[in-house]
Amino acid sequence: MAWQKRLTLGEFIIKRQRDFQYSTGELTRLLSAIKLAAKVVNREVNKAGLVDIIGAVGAENTQGEMQQKLDVFAHEKFVGALSNRGVVCGIASEESADFIPVDSGENDGPSKYVVLIDPLDGSSNIDVNASIGTIFSVYRRVTAVDRSVAPADFLQRGDRQVAAGYVVYGAATLLVYTTGIGVNGFTLDPSLGSFYLSHPDIQLPKRGGIYTLNEGNYNCFPKGVKDYIKYCQGAGADRPYTARYIGSLVADFHRNMIKGGIYIYPSTRRAAQGKLRLLYECNPMAFIAEQAGGLATDGFRRILEIEPTGLHQRVPFFCGSLEMVQKAGEFMRNA
Numbered sequence: 001m002a003w004q005k006r007l008t009l010g011e012f013i014i015k016r017q018r019d020f021q022y023s024t025g026e027l028t029r030l031l032s033a034i035k036l037a038a039k040v041v042n043r044e045v046n047k048a049g050l051v052d053i054i055g056a057v058g059a060e061n062t063q064g065e066m067q068q069k070l071d072v073f074a075h076e077k078f079v080g081a082l083s084n085r086g087v088v089c090g091i092a093s094e095e096s097a098d099f100i101p102v103d104s105g106e107n108d109g110p111s112k113y114v115v116l117i118d119p120l121d122g123s124s125n126i127d128v129n130a131s132i133g134t135i136f137s138v139y140r141r142v143t144a145v146d147r148s149v150a151p152a153d154f155l156q157r158g159d160r161q162v163a164a165g166y167v168v169y170g171a172a173t174l175l176v177y178t179t180g181i182g183v184n185g186f187t188l189d190p191s192l193g194s195f196y197l198s199h200p201d202i203q204l205p206k207r208g209g210i211y212t213l214n215e216g217n218y219n220c221f222p223k224g225v226k227d228y229i230k231y232c233q234g235a236g237a238d239r240p241y242t243a244r245y246i247g248s249l250v251a252d253f254h255r256n257m258i259k260g261g262i263y264i265y266p267s268t269r270r271a272a273q274g275k276l277r278l279l280y281e282c283n284p285m286a287f288i289a290e291q292a293g294g295l296a297t298d299g300f301r302r303i304l305e306i307e308p309t310g311l312h313q314r315v316p317f318f319c320g321s322l323e324m325v326q327k328a329g330e331f332m333r334n335a
């Protein structure tokens, strides 16, 4: 299809707004702010090899990991785009210990939305020019609109998400999002600076041939995961599995969304709750996966039904093709 006939992300967001009967345009403005920040971050990611921006900035984030310069840059751009436009009343970021209350915009009154964001995920891949990403999710606040936001506004179950999405900064830059009526993907045309609808109504294949996990941790995995890996490794036409692992959740997840597969970051002997964060990483990906016909669990429970207890809480994560996640769950229960 000629590009002139393709919908841009901006046009698509507005079209979708009309599908919500009582929509005020607030979510539309919020998604537009994310789109803008994604373009700015994309520009910096693309020139990362050219300027002195790669490498650790020296600070440690709340999980004690070394922050990369681009992590800090992405955090600032997303927080800036969302707060300067008054489209949210609060932001929680993986790069910040506590949530950030946001004053309401000058004209429109207080916003009813909070955003939770992992501004630049997979940061160990920055220095080697492999794909990295941004992950975001949007909730309606649960406290009174005339008050400052409170922890309860952020500590909501994943099944209360209003929207979620990710941006892959890879061979091409792609923004994929859902507002609870299917999943759509948009590819950035860098020469025009616009995202175009390239992946309408993404369906995650019910089963696939890819299993994705850090097998270097094999000895520390629970028995159910080891058994599942052995099952995948069993040769034969009915088990055509191959392993793929970039170490960048967004890129690993996106590949499996398109081709079919399972992503696992389980508990390990060293980290009882695994590595990934429930609020910034697992809930948005779980919402997107389910909207595309897939599934996400912690090995036993549906991710979207877990009651969060802390902003930076971690959780084991099994996500992707429905039948593969169900099969892995069987191995976990039977171990």
Ligand code: AHM
Pocket (backbone or CB within 6 Å): 065, 118, 120, 121, 122, 123, 124, 214, 247, 248, 249, 250, 252, 275
């Ligand atoms: P980050 O938020 O510090 O970037 O870490 C999250 C990343 C995920 O993108 C990826 O799936 C995982 O960490 C890889 O971890 P590991 O190196 O332990 O395999």
Ligand code: MG
Pocket (backbone or CB within 6 Å): 094, 118, 120, 121, 122, 281
């Ligand atoms: Mg992360």
